[in-house]
Amino acid sequence: MQHDLPRILDGAARSAGLSRSEWHIQCKGDEQLAVLPMSGDQPRLVDDYFRHLVSELRHHNEQRIPEARMRLRAAMHQGPVELADNGFAGTAVVVTARLLNSRPLYDALDAYAAADLALLLSDEVFRSTVAGGHTMQRVSDFSRVTVRLKEHESTAWLTVPTIGAPLAVTEDRESGGRPVGDRPYRASADRSAPAPEPDEGDVEPSRNSASAVRDAYRAERMNVTHMNGPVDARGAVFGFGSTGV
Template structure:
């Protein structure tokens, strides 16, 4: 386990199991037994070593901190994606009442290893983000989702908006979190569904919950290419323009889990 002295700039990763208090003793014991193993497997799948993280355990909740080392995009992208996959496999073997559903938060800031845990405003902010009403609302609004994710504004801009992940800014919704004395901008997503968790309007930073790209001043979803523009300007709703650069070809061998996917079939000649 990696240790440091004084305050160190760290990534803070927190998860909490939904509706833990309403479960019986055996179900609570099972969650406490299985949650660390799911997190460990997700980290290994993402090429991250949780054995080097400082971890604070609290029943159905975990807060992990680790010094920033340049792998933060992998934490936001690969680790979350593998955790979603681990939860999907885990919950597929259980009745709906026994599912494990997680709220997850990633933040960053100065953290000190103190005598009784972690010290620093970044740790407090992470705890406040984990208690955000928007996370609870997102789980309620998307009953099929096993995990909802909230990124602090700093993390979102330095990883997703910075173009350092495979994620799109359109996958996130801009929200304002208010918990106790804490108030801050954050970015909400339901990773398994690949859609924003909701919409909001905050002047100057987002339109209808979407990130505004600094270079163009327009939401990514509103920047139309030539073919898309032809649809809008022509008024027919159909464009026959062929654009080879817009075609993605995926070759698949073996079985594929495509639940929730939408496929389209066609030929290069139209």
């Protein structure tokens, strides 16, 4: 774990075009606490970094037996941090630690055995990036939860990058078994319209699936966009086909 974790985190940063050499990193055995400079990279972290981290984890785990698989909890917060004699100091560091060790992250990984990563964003990060429309992430891919741990209580936003908004209700360890979610976790909960009935040829999702897999070709549902010049297409999906008969 101590050998593979830094390598995986470094690989995700390189793939996202981020330099971890500019980060202040505190190693904690099977954990890392990273403090980043105020460089405007916050949307890229939420978007690109965690997407590439999922890819790195998948590649790592495909080469190992199930017992040696690595699964990670991740939490992100923002605020001033001071470099101290033995690490970092400041409220932002404490809040990040509380988020990382909160029950919703553990429950998400317990509920989705196929997932390699569960991510929790503080309310401040979520509102300034995802809700602010500065990433390719959808608000409906997150569930709002209340984190209660020791003296800390705050709103946070939970997602499992390969699943979306978790479906299961979680409970806080220190609240006597009360649900900590402000609402039950439901994938795409912010959508006001019900999901359409599956068409012939589509694969209907099971009750335990967070998303449907649709294999049918639907030309009338395709959008064609002509672009000139550089385009930021991170998170986009492209299709290519010949013009011949």
